Structures are given as C-alpha cells and as structure tokens.
Amino acid sequence: MIEISPRFFRHSPSLLARTAFFVMLSLLLMALDSRSKYLGGVREIFSVIVYPLQKLAHMPMAMYDATSELFQHGEIAEENARLKQQHLVDKGQLLRLRALEAENTQLRKLLNTTQRIENKATVAEILRVPHDPFNRKVLLDKGSMAGIESGQVVVDDMGVVGQVTRNYPLASEVTLLTDRDHSVPVQVVRNGLRSIISGTGREGVLELRYMAINTDIQEGDVLVTSGIDGIYPAGLPVAAVSQIERNPNYIFARIICTPASGVNQNRQLLILSTRAPRTGTPAEATKTKPRPQEARRQ
Structure with a gap:
C-alpha cells in the first residue's frame, strides 16, 4: 500500500519566495553591517x-x-x-x-x-664671471687685438651693462654697473633731472645718492645716460626707480633702482667705440678740399 504524503510537504518554496527571502536576508545583513561592527570578524x-x-x-x-x-x-x-x-x-x-x-x-x-646706436659697436661674448663677492665684473672674449680699449661702454639689447676697465690682447674685463666703485651720470626721462647712479655691490641693485627728500622723482621713473661725462653716449637706458624712502630725519632720500640690462641672462654683449664715427671717407674729403691754385683764384 502506497502512502501518500500531504500536499504541503510535496512541493518546496517557489523561486519568487526564495528570492524574496534571500533579498530580505541580504538587506538585513547590510543594515546590521552598516550600523554595528559585529560582522567585521x-x-x-x-x-x-x-x-x-x-x-x-x-x-x-x-x-x-x-x-x-x-x-x-x-x-x-x-x-x-x-x-x-x-x-x-x-x-x-x-x-x-x-x-x-x-x-x-x-x-x-x-x-x-x-x-x-651711432657709435661703432663690437659684438663680444662673456667668457667668465669671476666669483668675487666684492667686485662685479665679467670677462669678454675681445681684447686689444680686436681694437678694444679701456673706458669703452658695454651694453646689451636692454641697456648699459658696464664699462671696460682692463683689456688684454685676447680678452677684456668689464666692471658692471652694480659694482660698488662704479658710477654713471644719468638723467630722468620724465623731467630731465640729472644725477649720478652708483652700484651697491649687490646684484640687481643700484642707488641714486645725495638726492634731497623733496626731489621730484617717482617710483617707475626711467633713467638714461645723460652724456655729460663724455664717456657714455646720451640716451642709453640705465635703470628704473623701484623704491623711494623719504625720512624727515635725514636730508637725503634713499632711492633704489633696478638695472635695465640683463647681464645674467645674455652671453653676447656690445662694446661701443669711444671715437665718434666719421661722416665721410678720405676720398670724399680729398674731393671737397680745394687745391692751392683754386684757393688763390677764389
């Protein structure tokens, strides 16, 4: 005799019921895990x-x-x-x-x-920068054999760099504007005020000395060579005023300037000739010069 089991035990839970059960179990575990630390272990x-x-x-x-x-x-x-x-x-x-x-x-x-620039110029290249904390100088690759003489002005594309102070047959030494023993006659472009700018021995720092505190000078004023010394041609950019300190307790103002030239960024410089350029050739001068006989006739 075959025993027939009840209908309830004959079939397992449906797929939808099992899916719902496990979904609810997953949600319950996720909630417990987010709110408590019991499931970490x-x-x-x-x-x-x-x-x-x-x-x-x-x-x-x-x-x-x-x-x-x-x-x-x-x-x-x-x-x-x-x-x-x-x-x-x-x-x-x-x-x-x-x-x-x-x-x-x-x-x-x-x-x-x-x-x-009207003066004759010679292109030179920086050979060496001496490591001397007390002097600001550079050595160029052109000397007396190239026609370089002491006293010639050295410039770059931005302005005055310095002056040739010692020359050798194949090289020349240039004292920079920032050297403490170097000074240049300058003129303020804005109002024509003339003065002398001097080096401080520090890189990139120049100073206008012995200027009264009521002097008409402003930050940003451009300074160019005045040409009154007969060495530096007039109109060459030299520096710009960067800082002015006027203290009533002192007679003179403290005026700091920034050089216009960038000697630390360039390798090529120009050495200007101190001689003025000739206006005509010797042949032209001979043609224009009257002969003695013509002079007597005249």
Missing part, C-alpha cells in the same frame, strides 16, 4: 577562508604572466636600453636647438641695438 574569517581559493583562481594567469615575462625579458630590456639612449640623444639635440634659438634671438636684438 565574520568578514575577516570568510576572507581568510576564501583567500586560498582566490590564489588558486589567479594561479593560471600568474603562471602565464611569469612565462611571458621570462621569454620577453631579454627583448624588452634591449628595447628599453635603446629607447633610453635615443631619448638622451634627442634631449641633447633639443637643448642645443633651444640654446641656438636663444642665441640667435639675442644676436638679432643686438643687431637692432647696433642700428640705433
């Missing part, structure tokens, strides 16, 4: 249990990567060394091209400066 236990399985699952990929790297290591290392060498070569060429471009730009500026 359970998570750690499960991570320890599952870790060997994770390693086992990733083992084929790791073995494949190791094998591929073993076969490709020599080729990759050789290619990497070649690329590094090529990168160094390209980088060196790029740096040389940039240096040549900057030098060409500087030379073009110097050529434009030469056209603006």
Whole structure:
C-alpha cells in the first residue's frame, strides 16, 4: 500500500519566495553591517577562508604572466636600453636647438641695438664671471687685438651693462654697473633731472645718492645716460626707480633702482667705440678740399 504524503510537504518554496527571502536576508545583513561592527570578524574569517581559493583562481594567469615575462625579458630590456639612449640623444639635440634659438634671438636684438646706436659697436661674448663677492665684473672674449680699449661702454639689447676697465690682447674685463666703485651720470626721462647712479655691490641693485627728500622723482621713473661725462653716449637706458624712502630725519632720500640690462641672462654683449664715427671717407674729403691754385683764384 502506497502512502501518500500531504500536499504541503510535496512541493518546496517557489523561486519568487526564495528570492524574496534571500533579498530580505541580504538587506538585513547590510543594515546590521552598516550600523554595528559585529560582522567585521565574520568578514575577516570568510576572507581568510576564501583567500586560498582566490590564489588558486589567479594561479593560471600568474603562471602565464611569469612565462611571458621570462621569454620577453631579454627583448624588452634591449628595447628599453635603446629607447633610453635615443631619448638622451634627442634631449641633447633639443637643448642645443633651444640654446641656438636663444642665441640667435639675442644676436638679432643686438643687431637692432647696433642700428640705433651711432657709435661703432663690437659684438663680444662673456667668457667668465669671476666669483668675487666684492667686485662685479665679467670677462669678454675681445681684447686689444680686436681694437678694444679701456673706458669703452658695454651694453646689451636692454641697456648699459658696464664699462671696460682692463683689456688684454685676447680678452677684456668689464666692471658692471652694480659694482660698488662704479658710477654713471644719468638723467630722468620724465623731467630731465640729472644725477649720478652708483652700484651697491649687490646684484640687481643700484642707488641714486645725495638726492634731497623733496626731489621730484617717482617710483617707475626711467633713467638714461645723460652724456655729460663724455664717456657714455646720451640716451642709453640705465635703470628704473623701484623704491623711494623719504625720512624727515635725514636730508637725503634713499632711492633704489633696478638695472635695465640683463647681464645674467645674455652671453653676447656690445662694446661701443669711444671715437665718434666719421661722416665721410678720405676720398670724399680729398674731393671737397680745394687745391692751392683754386684757393688763390677764389
């Protein structure tokens, strides 16, 4: 005789019911995990249990990567060394091209400066900057064999740099504006006020000394050479006023200026001739000079 079980035990819960049950269980666990820390230990236990399985699952990929790297290591290392060498070569060429471009730009500026200046100019390059904390000087690659003489003015494309104070056959020494023993007669472009600017021994700092506190001078005023000394041609940019201190307790104001030239940024400079340029050639002078007989007839 076959025993027939009740209908309730014959069928398991439906798929929808099981899905709803597990969804509710997941939500309950997520809520407990977010509001309490009781499930942290359970998570750690499960991570320890599952870790060997994770390693086992990733083992084929790791073995494949190791094998591929073993076969490709020599080729990759050789290619990497070649690329590094090529990168160094390209980088060196790029740096040389940039240096040549900057030098060409500087030379073009110097050529434009030469056209603006009536005096004859000689292009020279800085050979060395002596490391002397008490003197501001540079050494140029042109000397007496190139016609350079002591006292000649040195400029760049921005303004006055200094003056040749000592010359050698193949080189010349230039004392910069910032040297404490160097002074230049200047004139304020705005109102024509004349004064003398002096170096302080500090890089990029000049000073107008012995100026009364009520002197008509302002920050930003441009100073150019006045030309009254007969050495510096008139109108060359020298500096700009950057700071003025007027203290009623002192007679003179403290006026700090910034040089217009950028000797620390340029390698090429111009050495101006102290002789005035000739207006005509000797042949032209001979043609215009009357002969003694013609002079008597006249």
